[in-house]
Amino acid sequence: MATKSTCSCDRWTSRSISAVGYGENVIGNLRDAFVSRSSVPAAINDRFLSLFREYLAIGGMPEVVSSFVRENNFGIAYDTQTKIVDANLDDIARYAAKADKPKIRACYLSLPEQLARENRKFKYSAVASGGSARKFSNSIDWLRESALSIQCFNTTETHVPLSVYKTGDAFKMYLTDVGILTAMMGFRAKKDILDNTLVGFAKGGLYENAIAQQLVSRGYTPYYYQKSAQLGEIDFLIEHDSGIVPVEVKAGRNTSSSFDTMLRRDDVKFGYKFITGNVGVAGKKITLPHYMSMFV
Numbered sequence: 001m002a003t004k005s006t007c008s009c010d011r012w013t014s015r016s017i018s019a020v021g022y023g024e025n026v027i028g029n030l031r032d033a034f035v036s037r038s039s040v041p042a043a044i045n046d047r048f049l050s051l052f053r054e055y056l057a058i059g060g061m062p063e064v065v066s067s068f069v070r071e072n073n074f075g076i077a078y079d080t081q082t083k084i085v086d087a088n089l090d091d092i093a094r095y096a097a098k099a100d101k102p103k104i105r106a107c108y109l110s111l112p113e114q115l116a117r118e119n120r121k122f123k124y125s126a127v128a129s130g131g132s133a134r135k136f137s138n139s140i141d142w143l144r145e146s147a148l149s150i151q152c153f154n155t156t157e158t159h160v161p162l163s164v165y166k167t168g169d170a171f172k173m174y175l176t177d178v179g180i181l182t183a184m185m186g187f188r189a190k191k192d193i194l195d196n197t198l199v200g201f202a203k204g205g206l207y208e209n210a211i212a213q214q215l216v217s218r219g220y221t222p223y224y225y226q227k228s229a230q231l232g233e234i235d236f237l238i239e240h241d242s243g244i245v246p247v248e249v250k251a252g253r254n255t256s257s258s259f260d261t262m263l264r265r266d267d268v269k270f271g272y273k274f275i276t277g278n279v280g281v282a283g284k285k286i287t288l289p290h291y292m293s294m295f296v
Helices: 014-019 026-035 042-058 062-071 074-095 102-112 132-147 180-183 188-194 201-217 258-265 290-295
Strands: 149-155 165-175 224-225 234-240 245-250 273-277 280-282 285-289
Touching: 042 062, 042 074, 042 180, 042 188, 042 201, 042 285, 042 290, 062 074, 062 165, 074 102, 074 180, 074 188, 102 132, 102 165, 102 180, 132 149, 132 165, 149 201, 165 180, 165 201, 180 188, 180 201, 180 245, 188 201, 201 234, 201 290, 234 258, 245 258, 258 273, 258 285, 273 290, 285 290
Parallel strands: 149 224, 245 273, 273 285
Antiparallel strands: 149 165, 224 234, 234 245, 280 285
16 A cells, blocks of 8 residues: 655666666566566676666666766766756745745755764754754745755554555655755765765765655655654555565665564565675565665
8 A cells, every 4th residue: 555645756667777787577577586586696686786876876767877988987977967966956946935945945955964963864854053943944844845855754653554644744855856965065075885885874864865756756655663762663565466565775784673673574474685785584574775676
């Protein structure tokens, strides 16, 4: 039971993979591995994890993908991305109400910083000193409704429908294209993600953003779960035919005690954990490489 969203997110899909030379037969084999929960041959898995890092750097905006495929040059792709960021800022200046323009711009430009923290809950104080919901809530609405960002609300319960348990004052904001997020972090971040040398919370923010837009593009409305700081956090909850499914995202292969605790509940049938690794199953935990998010 996927909760549909109207967000027009660009995502990692078979079309994205085809753009770099892989056909439907390869995608079909990966889909079969996802369905059967079978490991992927190591060489293929490593190659697609590398391609997913390229996706983190390039994203799915058609203009960016076309420029990269045409020139095979990350610098040219970066130039295209910065032009898109400038165009987004121009749209804010052109279409937003006069009084809201600087506030929307400030919220938009704060998103890389918001996602580069350990706690990625959106903080108005990161936008401006003394920032508050009263001052910036209209700006958040504008960014979401203009499809420049995804708003992911906190829910304090794990029952269907999640929407009635959301807390309106606690949410995360993701960009609708992870490549644009990487570009906003700077060209060095792009190089480090490609080389797999990026460290710190920014790396986790990029991977989390990528999976958020994947879930939205697959038709889900993702929430994150945190009942209290002491009980920890689940990156995402989605409504599925099987009930509520927890989704954990790791930039590496780290463990998550809160995710493991939730899987012990009788009303949770299974959960997805995305990692830099291969397919695996341990009890209710289905471990998947990041690139298999296109099949969820």
